Amino acid sequence: MSKLTEAFDPEAFRREGHQVVDQLADLLGKMRVGQGPVMPWHAPAEELAHWQQRMEEPEQGVADFLQEFAVRSIKLHHPHYAGHQVCAPAPAAALAGLASELLNNGMAIYEMGPAATALERWIIRQTCDAMGFPQGDGFLTSGGTLATLTALLAARGRVLGGEALVHGTNHEWAVIASEESHYCTARALQIMGWGKEGLITVPTDERFKMRSDLLPAALDEAVRRGRKVTAVVASVCSTSTGSYDDLPAIADFCTRHGLWLHADGAHGAAVAFCPELKYKIAGIERADSAILDFHKLLLTPALATAVLFRDPTASWAAFHQQAQYLFAENEPDPWRDSGRRTMECTKLSMSVKIAALWRCYGPELFAEHLRAVHTLASTFADRLRKRPPFEVAVEPESNIVCFRLRPPHLTNEEVDDLNAAARRNIVESGSFYFVQTKLRGRVWLRTALMNPFTTMEILDALLDAVAAHAG
Numbered sequence: 001m002s003k004l005t006e007a008f009d010p011e012a013f014r015r016e017g018h019q020v021v022d023q024l025a026d027l028l029g030k031m032r033v034g035q036g037p038v039m040p041w042h043a044p045a046e047e048l049a050h051w052q053q054r055m056e057e058p059e060q061g062v063a064d065f066l067q068e069f070a071v072r073s074i075k076l077h078h079p080h081y082a083g084h085q086v087c088a089p090a091p092a093a094a095l096a097g098l099a100s101e102l103l104n105n106g107m108a109i110y111e112m113g114p115a116a117t118a119l120e121r122w123i124i125r126q127t128c129d130a131m132g133f134p135q136g137d138g139f140l141t142s143g144g145t146l147a148t149l150t151a152l153l154a155a156r157g158r159v160l161g162g163e164a165l166v167h168g169t170n171h172e173w174a175v176i177a178s179e180e181s182h183y184c185t186a187r188a189l190q191i192m193g194w195g196k197e198g199l200i201t202v203p204t205d206e207r208f209k210m211r212s213d214l215l216p217a218a219l220d221e222a223v224r225r226g227r228k229v230t231a232v233v234a235s236v237c238s239t240s241t242g243s244y245d246d247l248p249a250i251a252d253f254c255t256r257h258g259l260w261l262h263a264d265g266a267h268g269a270a271v272a273f274c275p276e277l278k279y280k281i282a283g284i285e286r287a288d289s290a291i292l293d294f295h296k297l298l299l300t301p302a303l304a305t306a307v308l309f310r311d312p313t314a315s316w317a318a319f320h321q322q323a324q325y326l327f328a329e330n331e332p333d334p335w336r337d338s339g340r341r342t343m344e345c346t347k348l349s350m351s352v353k354i355a356a357l358w359r360c361y362g363p364e365l366f367a368e369h370l371r372a373v374h375t376l377a378s379t380f381a382d383r384l385r386k387r388p389p390f391e392v393a394v395e396p397e398s399n400i401v402c403f404r405l406r407p408p409h410l411t412n413e414e415v416d417d418l419n420a421a422a423r424r425n426i427v428e429s430g431s432f433y434f435v436q437t438k439l440r441g442r443v444w445l446r447t448a449l450m451n452p453f454t455t456m457e458i459l460d461a462l463l464d465a466v467a468a469h470a471g
């Protein structure tokens with residue numbers, strides 16, 4: 001049999017596919033009850049050497065190959081995973097991913113993804129409604145970083161006019177965000193050519209929220225730098241501590257000064273889908289643009305991000321490309337060709353993964369998940385407060401809890417070293433996965449409680465493991 005015939009054999013796909021799903025279901029069952037390491041730690045060079053050797057061995061079936069890949073991967077479905085903000089996807093969404101990857105509908109234009117394009121349109125409608133943008137419009141894109149760049153390009157297009165797209169822009173411009181804003185804002189401004197100086201940061205208060213009373217000072221700073229401000233980015237919520245900026249106050253400021261308000265809701269805007277938690281984003285309906293990652297708190301495999309605009313015409317302001325060979329002109333449904341509004345030309349049909357969850361379980365799945373991880377975060381913070389010498393950085397508003405062990409006799413530097421070493425040893429042992437951050441220059445341990453099956457018993461065991469390092 002030729003390699004091509006072999007590679008496209010439907011019966012081989014059926015056989016191997018069943019085996020892969022069986023293996024993954026077994027793995028899911030084990031992860032669910034916390035069996036096996038969260039991450040089988042190997043240093044990067046060791047991992048590379050392993051795969052270099054394996055890739056040169058004789059060919060093997062895809063099921064065997066994927067089994068080894070899974071064993072050596074970090075396990076987000078393990079209840080001892082409390083690391084970065086990437087979800088343990090609900091399996092139905094992963095199945096949708098399998099189907100969409102095989103069908104490979106590239107989505108740049110309607111014809112290259114009719115179902116995916118229509119589903120995306122439907123998801124954007126639901127998301128705009130949840131966010132309070134009844135007239136709003138938007139699209140899906142590959143991740144919060146790209147989404148932020150796209151939204152800030154639209155802000156630039158709106159504030160500076162279409163001329164910005166024709167002639168480019170100079171260095172006269174700036175954006176304001178808090179010192180705790182995700183680095184994607186700084187990166188977007190660097191890509192836009194406004195440089196590091198193009199970002200004016202506002203200090204945060206004791207809860208790591210933007211000091212909105214200092215926004216006028218940020219405008220003064222812009223003048224000092226010879227820049228005009230186009231937009232303010234609100235963290236909804238911030239990455240390190242999950243703190244929500246005061247949207248109504250920031251919106252008032254933007255209205256007063258004619259500035260674009262961008263809500264970076266990559267992580268926290270997901271609460272729009274939970275009636276009990278939605279109050280946290282009150283005021284987002286006044287934002288000009290907002291982003292929301294489905295792959296963070298909404299159980300969808302990465303990447304899947306919504307970029308939303310309160311004014312539907314603004315959703316066209318980021319890019320303007322003529323491509324005679326690609327985009328249909330003067331169509332009654334201008335939204336049909338996804339690539340007109342997104343950075344991507346070919347784009348993953350991410351909508352089908354979100355839609356699969358919606359279709360199977362309804363939006364209550366999202367609400368239930370959000371309730372579970374938010375409740376766990378508050379309970380964990382309570383526990384930490386009752387267990388000195390642990391301390392909590394700030395009362396959690398999201399599912400993110402920052403804490404550290406602070407034995408009274410140690411200096412700040414010793415406390416930093418103790419916590420960093422404890423984390424490294426625990427993570428490398430494979431028993432838990434959690435991360436660390438720096439707050440006001442000091443090391444804090446950071447848990448993002450992404451897994452709805454993580455329990456307080458598990459978190460107590462994590463604290464025992466950290467405490468064991470204090471000696």
Ligand SMILES: Cc1ncc(COP(=O)(O)O)c(C=O)c1O
Nearest residue numbers: 143144145182184237239266267
């Ligand atoms: C507030 C915030 N914005 C943006 C991002 C970037 O999103 P992505 O990783 O999808 O590019 C993150 C990621 O953690 C985030 O927390």
